[in-house]
Amino acid sequence: MEAPEETELxxxxxxxxxxxxxxxxxxxxxxxxxxxxxxVFTVILNLLVIISISHFRQxxxxxxxxxxxxxxSDFLMGLLEMPLxxxxxxxxxxxDQMCALNIFISFLFVSVSVGCMVLIAIDRYIAICDPMFxxxxxxxxxxxxCVCLCWMFAGVxxxxxxxxxxxxxxxxxxxxxxxxxxxxxxxxxxxxxxTFLGPILIIAILYSRVFFVAVSQARAMRSxxxxxxxxxxxxxxxxxxxxxxxxxxxxxxxxFFLCSCPYYSFAIAAExxxxxxSTSGIEIWFLFLNSSxxxxxxxxxxxxxRKTIKYIVSLQILQPGSRDASxx
Numbered sequence: 001m002e003a004p005e006e007t008e009l010x011x012x013x014x015x016x017x018x019x020x021x022x023x024x025x026x027x028x029x030x031x032x033x034x035x036x037x038x039x040v041f042t043v044i045l046n047l048l049v050i051i052s053i054s055h056f057r058q059x060x061x062x063x064x065x066x067x068x069x070x071x072x073s074d075f076l077m078g079l080l081e082m083p084l085x086x087x088x089x090x091x092x093x094x095x096d097q098m099c100a101l102n103i104f105i106s107f108l109f110v111s112v113s114v115g116c117m118v119l120i121a122i123d124r125y126i127a128i129c130d131p132m133f134x135x136x137x138x139x140x141x142x143x144x145x146c147v148c149l150c151w152m153f154a155g156v157x158x159x160x161x162x163x164x165x166x167x168x169x170x171x172x173x174x175x176x177x178x179x180x181x182x183x184x185x186x187x188x189x190x191x192x193x194x195t196f197l198g199p200i201l202i203i204a205i206l207y208s209r210v211f212f213v214a215v216s217q218a219r220a221m222r223s224x225x226x227x228x229x230x231x232x233x234x235x236x237x238x239x240x241x242x243x244x245x246x247x248x249x250x251x252x253x254x255x256f257f258l259c260s261c262p263y264y265s266f267a268i269a270a271e272x273x274x275x276x277x278s279t280s281g282i283e284i285w286f287l288f289l290n291s292s293x294x295x296x297x298x299x300x301x302x303x304x305x306r307k308t309i310k311y312i313v314s315l316q317i318l319q320p321g322s323r324d325a326s327x328x
Contacts, residue, residue, distance in 0.1 A: 010091035010177035018175040021090040035086050035285070038292050042078030045295035046071045052308035055317055058328050059304060062143045063123055067298075069147045070116040074291035077109045082288050092179035096169035099179035104162055110287065111154035114195045117253050118202055119146055124250075125206040128213050161191050188267065196264045203253055210250075248301040252294055259290035304328050 011017035049071040053059045084102055092099050123143075127134050164171055165181050172182045183191065263283040298305040307327045311317050316325075 010093070014176050016176045018090055018177040032086070035082075038289065039078055039082045039086065041296075042082065042288075042292040043075060046075035046078060046291065048309055048312060049295050049298060049305065050075060051312055051317070052305060052327075055323055056304075056308060056311075056325060056327050057323050058326065059308075060140070062138050062140055063120070063127075065140065065143050065147065066116055066120050066123060069150065070113060070120070070294065073109045073112040073116065074294055076105075077113075077288065077291045081106050081109065082291075085284065085288070088179060091177045093177070096173065100162070100165050100169040102179065103165060103181050104158055107158040107162060108154055109291075111157055111195055112151055113256070113290070114199050115150035115154055116147075117256055118199050119143075119150060121203040121206045121210075121253065124210055128210045157191075157194060161187050192264060192267065196260060200257060207250055207253070248297065251301070252297055255293050255297065256290050259286050259293070262286045 008019050008022065009017040010020055050068060053064045053068045053071070081102070085106075094102075123138060126138055130137075159166065161183060162181060172180055263286060266283045295305075304327045311322065311325065311327070316322055
């Protein structure tokens with residue numbers, strides 16, 4: 001016998017209630033297990049990055065400060081946003097105000113991540129292409145200001161994009177228990193350019209220059225010529241570690257691009273009318289997956305991260321003087 005129709009409603013006592021998404025038991029169990037593991041790894045690994053960079057003095061560099069901001073965004077995404085999205089199967093039980101706040105937080109963390117990616121690309125561009133002036137142009141104070149401005153601009157951008165939802169949280173609700181947002185075409189186009197197309201173009205231009213200089217330097221090193229000519233006919237050495245850092249952070253940016261493409265491709269197709277406006281959620285999880293992959297990249301490519309993990313797991317960071325330990 002078929003189950004009564006009331007059991008499919010999010011709120012059986014409300015006739016205008018949304019219907020709960022029903023999936024086979026095995027599919028639901030497998031999905032919850034996989035997604036829960038992703039969430040746990042996202043929170044733990046990003047927390048390790050935050051503790052590592054914050055605790056050890058050797059890691060208090062301009063580049064790592066940008067990585068810290070990115071890790072904070074990814075950590076909060078895994079802690080606050082991903083669990084709520086996992087349990088949302090067409091039924092939002094926390095009220096319209098919390099729904100609007102949830103959507104705002106999701107938009108904010110994605111925007112901050114994009115901003116950090118752009119700042120990282122600029123940082124690597126100056127470090128590789130103009131190394132002689134890097135220490136004078138890129139200081140901790142300036143980077144801190146840029147990080148603060150990144151979070152502020154991301155917040156202002158999200159408030160403007162979601163202004164209708166924030167003013168009236170139930171404005172886009174078609175049934176009781178639904179949590180979603182409809183972004184007007186003009187606003188959606190601005191958001192697409194500001195958080196995807198524009199940053200990707202900037203990053204591509206900067207990294208093409210970085211790649212060109214890095215390849216030139218690699219050839220020079222193999223030829224035992226470790227200097228490059230820069231403006232004013234002065235010569236400087238490009239550190240091998242800078243090139244390695246650029247390669248690692250380049251991988252981070254490529255992963256971000258690959259994880260973002262499904263979501264933004266769906267958004268473009270929906271805006272152009274090629275497909276319907278509903279989504280299975282897979283595109284959003286690809287976007288979330290980027291927060292999980294960033295610290296995994298650090299594990300494989302940053303020796304200092306592997307060292308700091310040992311310090312943290314073994315609780316050596318609780319010992320006096322551990323902040324000054326050599327991890328590089």
